[in-house]
Amino acid sequence: MTRRGALPPVDCALYLVTDRHQTAGRPLVALLREALGAGLRLVQLREKDLPTRALLELARDVRALTREHGAKLLINDRLDIAMAVEADGVHLRSDSLPVAVVRRLLGPDHLIGFSAHSVDEAVKAACEGADFAVLGPVYETPSKRRYGLPIGLRPIEEAARRCRIPVLAIGGITAARAGEVRRAGAFGVAVISSILSAPGVAAATGELLDAIVASRAGR
């Protein structure tokens, strides 16, 4: 995921999606610093309820922090904010600008992630120029309940087989489950609360990264 078509490095196999309402009252930027210090290298800033200027200011802080740690930053939905802070890319949903439109505006050197809720959506996003797809919710999880029932591992297997881009599983992923998700074919995992709601953010990040590396070695 460093650039289109390139084999993604394993440190991009853990994707933290932010939600400042799931931090148990702790400041998001401080938690991100902890997670980045523990080895996180891919962040999606996803704060849908912020107006443009407030989102810009947060994005600037997170951009400085991710740059400092050599991590990549994608902005959810807002191409304008991504451009303004020189993020590494944009993360799109089905109600965002279409992948093909964003690819045209961003050019080939930026990342486009896409949140799919079915295998067909993931395949379509790949065809239109997404660099990777996030698919889920795999397991039951409070933050993903609004996206419907857990889809389980079978769609992950199918998406990994049919997509020519990396597939990351989302929804209730913990360090204990990372292995089976990877064995199903997921390149990596995307998490929100498993890191942001954890009492120890650095430890939670480290455990997830260790589980991913271990599962890779075992494949």
Next chain:
Amino acid sequence: MTRRGALPPVDCALYLVTDRHQTAGRPLVALLREALGAGLRLVQLREKDLPTRALLELARDVRALTREHGAKLLINDRLDIAMAVEADGVHLRSDSLPVAVVRRLLGPDHLIGFSAHSVDEAVKAACEGADFAVLGPVYETPSKRRYGLPIGLRPIEEAARRCRIPVLAIGGITAARAGEVRRAGAFGVAVISSILSAPGVAAATGELLDAIVASRAGR
């Protein structure tokens, strides 16, 4: 307002700001077609409650329509949507991306409008690269009540004197009031309900344009 620094043509002295909730239930695009047919040449698409994809689809329709009529289209707040539909520019507010950031991303050939609520804000926007400022609410109006009390004509006079960009007055502007607003120094007027809530949209547009042209001739 055709490009930065250029003397704006008088047909850009009427700026329609959209609000599809103020059309008395009539479809916005149909009303826009009527207003454009009556001579409107400057439109701001301002539908803040629409998610990205829905806003994109509406913006595409309005882009096609404005292009067909040789009118300019600005998108409120969302630089990404403006880029995606090849709008003529972006209209910013104090909680949008900063004018200077948008100017850097858009280049010199696109319009940047700015909604100011004080003379100082208008002057600042001009310094940062805005092409024109909208200032108000001048008169009492339901749609602008949330922006505070009417400011009257004095700030329009002061802004026209201090800004080196055209100032458009907003807030309760009718054809009957367009003359005094122009005499106070406003280059033009921005309206929402005076057009969109009018029983006859084409007639209302024509009356506003006539009043603007008449007041210009009389200066």
